Each structure stands twice: as structure tokens, then as C-alpha cells.
Amino acid sequence: MRIGELSRRTGVPVPTIKYYVREGLLPAGELSSPNQAHYDETHERRLRLIRALLEVGGLKVAAIAEVLGAMDDPGRPLHKVLGAAADQLGAAGAVGDDAEAEAAGAVVQRLIARRGWHSHEGDPAARDLARALAALSRVGHGAFLELLEEYADAAEVVARADLAYVGRQGPVEELVESVVIGTVLGEAVFGALRRLAHVDASARFFGRVEGQAEPEGAGAREA
Amino acid sequence: MRIGELSRRTGVPVPTIKYYVREGLLPAGELSSPNQAHYDETHERRLRLIRALLEVGGLKVAAIAEVLGAMDDPGRPLHKVLGAAADQLGAAGAVGDDAEAEAAGAVVQRLIARRGWHSHEGDPAARDLARALAALSRVGHGAFLELLEEYADAAEVVARADLAYVGRQGPVEELVESVVIGTVLGEAVFGALRRLAHVDASARFFGRVEGQAEPEGAGAREA
Numbered sequence: 001m002r003i004g005e006l007s008r009r010t011g012v013p014v015p016t017i018k019y020y021v022r023e024g025l026l027p028a029g030e031l032s033s034p035n036q037a038h039y040d041e042t043h044e045r046r047l048r049l050i051r052a053l054l055e056v057g058g059l060k061v062a063a064i065a066e067v068l069g070a071m072d073d074p075g076r077p078l079h080k081v082l083g084a085a086a087d088q089l090g091a092a093g094a095v096g097d098d099a100e101a102e103a104a105g106a107v108v109q110r111l112i113a114r115r116g117w118h119s120h121e122g123d124p125a126a127r128d129l130a131r132a133l134a135a136l137s138r139v140g141h142g143a144f145l146e147l148l149e150e151y152a153d154a155a156e157v158v159a160r161a162d163l164a165y166v167g168r169q170g171p172v173e174e175l176v177e178s179v180v181i182g183t184v185l186g187e188a189v190f191g192a193l194r195r196l197a198h199v200d201a202s203a204r205f206f207g208r209v210e211g212q213a214e215p216e217g218a219g220a221r222e223a
Numbered sequence: 224m225r226i227g228e229l230s231r232r233t234g235v236p237v238p239t240i241k242y243y244v245r246e247g248l249l250p251a252g253e254l255s256s257p258n259q260a261h262y263d264e265t266h267e268r269r270l271r272l273i274r275a276l277l278e279v280g281g282l283k284v285a286a287i288a289e290v291l292g293a294m295d296d297p298g299r300p301l302h303k304v305l306g307a308a309a310d311q312l313g314a315a316g317a318v319g320d321d322a323e324a325e326a327a328g329a330v331v332q333r334l335i336a337r338r339g340w341h342s343h344e345g346d347p348a349a350r351d352l353a354r355a356l357a358a359l360s361r362v363g364h365g366a367f368l369e370l371l372e373e374y375a376d377a378a379e380v381v382a383r384a385d386l387a388y389v390g391r392q393g394p395v396e397e398l399v400e401s402v403v404i405g406t407v408l409g410e411a412v413f414g415a416l417r418r419l420a421h422v423d424a425s426a427r428f429f430g431r432v433e434g435q436a437e438p439e440g441a442g443a444r445e446a
Contacts, residue, residue, distance in 0.1 A: 052358040117423040129415035132408050135275040141404050150384040151416050154377040159420035161373040185359050191410050192352035197382035200340040
């Protein structure tokens with residue numbers, strides 16, 4: 001198909017498609033004449049993936065280039081592709097160098113060791129977790145750490161469901177794509193679900209107890 | 224304390240503190256002389272909260288102003304403050320108006336009804352979920368929907384843990400703050416944990432099965 005047809009099918013404007021080709025996100029079309037290129041279904045599929053990573057995953061163009069580069073590298077093991085996708089998610093920036101950052105880093109390392117999780121030195125997910133925990137502690141909510149095991153349990157449930165899904169996919173190319181999609185879009189899905197469940201739990205909890213002396217059910221977790 | 228001391232204690236530059244005051248994020252200090260303002264611990268606490276929402280929560284200044292405005296409104300019920308915080312999270316933009324968007328919206332409404340979740344018309348979390356599901360379906364991964372119940376189970380576990388934590392807090396001001404912090408920073412914590420668990424599950428799963436004909440454990444979920 002011509003670039004105009006590709007644009008029509010995907011809803012992506014022609015100049016944007018050309019920009020993705022220039023940035024190396026999308027392979028160039030095959031030249032059928034000096035000023036006309038031919039695109040096929042692989043371009044359409046890749047274009048939809050780019051848009052999903054951009055719009056729903058919130059990844060920047062440079063981050064998408066990294067992820068697609070890892071996907072297209074035939075020598076790269078699958079879990080390294082996943083690592084590359086995970087590396088592009090989350091907040092940028094260092095943990096900090098205060099006492100809170102040091103304590104948070106130690107908490108994360110103990111959690112990883114206790115759970116027997118594979119993790120590498122400088123793992124961005126570990127760094128993001130330490131950043132978030134240090135920030136909680138700086139705003140006087142270090143006690144939030146008590147929830148860490150329940151959070152980790154839920155994270156394992158979700159991660160296992162993701163991997164089981166990926167494992168059901170067919171050929172290796174689709175497998176790789178599933179890993180990337182699951183990592184990036186799955187995070188958007190879970191974040192939205194948590195907020196839905198959260199607002200519901202809060203309406204039930206606080207909608208009922210507002211104005212009362214003691215919130216019903218407080219501390220019931222220990223029981 | 225003077226603004227210089229507030230800056231030293233929090234690590235936030237003086238011009239940035241002045242910017243937050245101008246934007247209404249931080250109350251002005253009390254004037255002790257025509258060109259000197261006095262700040263106290265409430266300013267320090269609020270400043271740390273602003274930085275956490277900004278750096279770890281990834282909220283923009285305008286979004287933080289919305290959340291803090293809801294926090295400071297004494298007439299606003301707690302779960303509405305939570306809703307205001309949740310509204311500032313997630314991706315911006317519409318779900319789209321294609322067949323995938325319509326189907327995804329219907330899936331989300333059925334999920335909410337089946338779980339008996341409180342949710343309102345135009346709930347941004349429901350919209351974000353529909354956007355992510357529509358995007359998955361557009362890239363040929365509509366089967367990801369099979370994971371929705373497991374994701375929702377895990378989201379409920381996390382939301383209940385959050386609310387139990389919030390319920391243990393003391394005075395109402397801290398309660399409100401906990402809700403905001405839990406919503407925003409908790410999302411960063413869970414996202415990082417999921418990625419840690421994910422990379423681990425993937426290394427175990429694909430590290431072992433690469434090059435084999437059939438991934439061990441594929442389809443085991445149904446058993």
C-alpha cells in the first residue's frame with residue numbers, strides 16, 4: 001500500500017509516519033518508483049505498536065527506539081528484551097544521597113533477597129522502588145513500608161499472569177512483541193484498575209465513617 | 224525559619240520555593256518585616272509533599288495544585304479528595320471512537336458492574352483502563368483481556384492494604400495526606416514492584432525455555 005493508505009488505516013498522519021521512518025522506529029517502505037514507497041502489513045502492525053507505546057504506555061520516542069531496537073535484535077534473549085522495555089518505564093532520576101535514600105535502598109535489596117528475585121546491579125525497577133520508598137519516608141510515611149509484602153504478593157500474581165499469557169503466544173516474533181506490550185500496556189491497565197478499586201474501597205470506607213470517632217475496620221488487617 | 228533555612232532543610236532552591244508560593248502550591252510565609260517572611264514546619268512538610276508528588280508521582284505543577292486544593296478544602300469528603308488525586312494520575316486523552324474503543328468501554332463497564340465497584344460517569348480511571356484495553360486490542364492483543372480478572376483481584380488486594388494503612392493514621396489532616404500520598408506514590412511503588420517481579424519471572428521462564436520447542440508451564444494456568 002502507499003503511505004496515504006497506511007495513514008488512513010492507522011489514523012497516523014503522513015508527516016508523522018515519515019518522522020518515525022527518519023528516527024528509525026519504522027522501517028522505510030520499499031521503493032516502487034523514485035518517489036513512491038510501498039508499505040505492507042508489517043509496517044501497519046509496527047505503526048500500531050509505536051502508537052500504543054507512545055499514547056498509552058507514555059514512552060518517549062527515544063525510549064520506543066530503544067525498546068524496538070531490543071525487539072529487532074535477533075541475538076538478544078527474550079528476558080533481556082523485557083528488561084529493555086522495563087528500563088524505559090518509570091521515573092527518571094537518582095534515588096538521592098540522604099539517609100532516607102540509603103535506608104530505602106537497603107529495604108529494596110533485602111526484599112529482593114528474601115523473595116529470591118532475579119535482579120541486576122543498577123536495575124531501574126529497583127532504583128524506582130527505592131526512590132518511591134525514600135520519598136514516602138521523607139514525607140513522614142515510612143510506615144507505608146508495612147504494606148510492602150502485600151504489594152509484592154500482588155505484583156507476583158500479576159507478573160505470573162502476564163508470563164502465562166506470553167507463554168501461550170505462538171511464534172517467537174509475536175512472543176517478543178507480547179513481552180513488550182505486556183510490560184508497557186500492562187502497567188497502564190493495572191494502574192487504572194488500582195485507582196478504580198481504590199476509589200471504590202475509599203467510598204465504602206470513608207463514605208461510611210466520616211464524622212465518626214474511629215474508622216471501622218482500622219487495624220483489622222492484623223486480626 | 225527564613226526561606227534560606229527552609230531551602231537548606233528540604234533541598235529545594237529558594238527561587239523554586241518562591242515559584243510554588245506564586246502558583247498557590249505553598250502558603251506564603253508570615254511577614255516578620257516588609258522584606259522578610261517566616262516559615263514553619265507546616266511549610267516544610269507541604270514542600271516535601273509537593274516534591275514527592277512531582278518527582279516520584281510524576282504529577283505536573285497544575286495537577287499538584289488541584290490535589291492540594293482538594294486536600295485543603297475542609298468541606299470536601301475524604302473519598303472525593305482521593306478521587307481528585309486519582310484524576311490527576313494516568314494518561315491524558317480520549318479513548319478513541321473506533322470499534323475497539325467501544326468494545327473496551329463496554330468491557331470496563333461490565334467489570335465494574337460485576338465487581339460492584341463504586342464508579343462515576345466519566346471516571347478517569349475507567350477511561351484510562353478502556354484506553355489501555357483498546358490499545359491492546361488494536362495491536363492484536365485483545366486476548367490480554369483474559370488476564371483482567373486476575374489483574375482486578377490483585378488491584379483489590381493492593382487497594383484494601385492501602386485503605387487499611389490510611390485507616391490507621393491519626394488526625395484527619397494526616398488522613399487526607401495519607402490518601403493523597405498512598406494514591407500517587409503507591410502507584411510508583413507497585414509499578415516498580417511489578418517490573419521487578421516481571422523481569423524475575425521472565426528470566427526464570429524464558430531463560431530456561433529459550434531454544435526449546437514448547438515453553439514449560441504454558442497453559443498451566445488453566446489446570
